[in-house]
Every structure is written in C-alpha cells, then in structure tokens.
Amino acid sequence: MTSCENSSETLNYHFVEVSKMVDIGSKTDRSVKDYALTHYACYLIAQNGNPSKEEIAFAQSYFAVQTRKQELI
Numbered sequence: 338m339t340s341c342e343n344s345s346e347t348l349n350y351h352f353v354e355v356s357k358m359v360d361i362g363s364k365t366d367r368s369v370k371d372y373a374l375t376h377y378a379c380y381l382i383a384q385n386g387n388p389s390k391e392e393i394a395f396a397q398s399y400f401a402v403q404t405r406k407q408e409l410i
Contacts, residue, residue, distance in 0.1 A: 340381045340385065341377075346377070350375065352372050353372060353373040353374075354370060354372055355372065355373050356368045356369065356371065379396065382396070383396035383400055
C-alpha cells in the first residue's frame with residue numbers, strides 16, 4: 338500500500354476494503370476484513386512479497402512471463 342501511495346496512485350481504487358463472513362465453528366460466522374485488489378495491486382504485492390512462499394513465487398513468475406510477452410510485442 339505504501340508503494341501505491343508513493344507512486345501517486347489512488348490507494349482506495351487499487352486496495353478496496355471489503356468484509357467477508359468466515360465460519361468459526363458452532364454454526365457461527367464472523368465478519369473479517371479483506372481486500373479486493375486490482376491487477377496493479379496484485380503486482381505490487383507479488384514484487385514485494387517473500388518468494389519462499391509458494392503463492393508469491395507463482396505470482397512473481399506470472400508477472401515476469403507477462404512482462405516478457407509484452408516486451409516481445
């Protein structure tokens with residue numbers, strides 16, 4: 338989020354705070370904070386994340402491949 342703000346992008350456009358209900362047992366749900374992300378926000382998270390985490394490594398690879406495709410076009 339800091340990278341987004343420092344790039345003069347609109348934070349609330351790229352990181353939209355939402356809530357979702359999760360089951361916490363005993364037929365009880367709880368509202369938890371979550372975020373809806375734009376492609377740009379996903380890119381920032383992937384590039385600044387820990388590549389030892391499988392999801393981050395996958396995202397970094399995805400964005401690297403997509404960037405290379407655009408370079409070839």
